[in-house]
Amino acid sequence: MNDPELRLLSAADVPAVLALQAQCYGPEFLESAQAFRAKLEASAPHRCSWMAWRGSEPLAYLVSLPVCEQSLPALDAPSVSLPAVPRLLYLHDLAVAPAGRSLGLGRRLVAQVLERAQALGLTRLGLVAVQGSVPYWQAQGFAEPVALAEGLAQKLASFGADARWMERTVQGAARPI
Numbered sequence: 001m002n003d004p005e006l007r008l009l010s011a012a013d014v015p016a017v018l019a020l021q022a023q024c025y026g027p028e029f030l031e032s033a034q035a036f037r038a039k040l041e042a043s044a045p046h047r048c049s050w051m052a053w054r055g056s057e058p059l060a061y062l063v064s065l066p067v068c069e070q071s072l073p074a075l076d077a078p079s080v081s082l083p084a085v086p087r088l089l090y091l092h093d094l095a096v097a098p099a100g101r102s103l104g105l106g107r108r109l110v111a112q113v114l115e116r117a118q119a120l121g122l123t124r125l126g127l128v129a130v131q132g133s134v135p136y137w138q139a140q141g142f143a144e145p146v147a148l149a150e151g152l153a154q155k156l157a158s159f160g161a162d163a164r165w166m167e168r169t170v171q172g173a174a175r176p177i
Contacts, residue, residue, distance in 0.1 A: 004059050004103060006112055009049040011037045016051065016058040017095075024095040028160060029130060031076045031093075039063055039073065039092060042080040048089060048116045052096075052105045059100030062109035063093045066120060069149035074158040088124040088167070089117040110140050117170045128156060129164045142166035 009017070014036050021030055043049055043065045052060040065073070066086035073080045073092070091113060096105050117125055129137050134144075144166055148156070156163050 002054065004052040004054045004100065004105060006050045006052050006108065008047055009040055009051050009061060009063065010044070011040050013051055013058070013061075014040070017061050017063075020058055020061055020095045020097050021093070023097050026131065029075065032078070034078050035076045036063070038078060038080045039065060042082050046116075046120060048113060048120070050109055050112055052100065052103075052109065054100075057099070058097070059103070060096040060105040060109060061093070062091060062113060064113050064116070065090045065092055066122060069126075069152045069155075072126075072152065072155045074155055086120075086122060088126045089113060089120065089122045089170075091125060091127040094127075106136075107140070114168075114170060123170050125168045125170060127166050128159045129166050130159055130162065132162070134164055134166070137166050140168070142168045 014033050017036050018033060040049060040063065046066050048066065049063045050061065051058055065080065066082060067090045068083045068087045071081065071083045072090060094106055094109060114125065125142070127137065127142065144164055148165055152165060156165055
């Protein structure tokens with residue numbers, strides 16, 4: 001069987017993203033097509049969101065955005081405005097279809113985002129862990145900070161009471177965007 005290919009995500013991939021999202025998340029975490037289009041369009045110049053495909057079958061995706069803690073988009077935000085000088089690359093969403101879970105696609109996508117953060121000159125990755133995923137993210141090198149940045153707690157609340165903010169340092173960042 002051929003190894004899945006990673007391709008940049010675009011607004012044209014939103015139907016596939018929505019289908020994968022529905023396989024991976026509870027109804028409280030499902031986002032609209034408008035919300036995904038807004039994130040993908042805002043982040044397109046930064047080339048930081050990917051989907052794994054096996055032939056024409058989408059198996060996984062990762063959407064990320066260069067942001068500051070204050071500009072973190074809320075869950076299902078209908079529009080996204082990115083800061084001129086971001087402080088971190090935010091992993092908004094990682095979903096792996098059941099058919100792709102034994103293929104290491106989550107790790108491959110996180111590695112891709114880590115490389116992109118380095119190229120963008122960003123020294124941190126951040127994410128919101130939901131659905132009990134903290135152990136998975138800890139295994140990927142992420143940890144919960146001792147204290148949350150101002151305004152982050154309010155954004156975190158849009159993801160539910162069990163949501164946790166996690167960060168990872170990026171080594172070897174090239175240049176600021």
